[in-house]
Amino acid sequence: MERKTVTGDANGVRRTLVTDSEKPYQFGIYTEQVLDEILAGIRRDQENHREGTVNKLVARVPITIYERAVHEGWDEGDWKRWLNSSEAAPFRIWSGQV
16 A cells, blocks of 8 residues: 655645555655746846856756756766756756856
8 A cells, every 4th residue: 555645845845755565665755846936036037147247057956856866866967968958948047058
């Protein structure tokens, strides 16, 4: 029997622990994030972005992507590929190539 237990629900991030009585040594942790405020902040940052600045804020990465990167062991090249991909487009502030 599958059992779901919410282990955290704050600041727009909810984590749920999923266990199964038939497989007691296996479990999953699922992270969900409300992106409305993050996407609104990205739109504000895009509007205020100045070309030619030395330090560029490239993107605001959702916690779900960060956790996936940690789980999969992303290196700098993996981050560059993701940041330049269409999946990252909604989270990009600076539109240049990374």
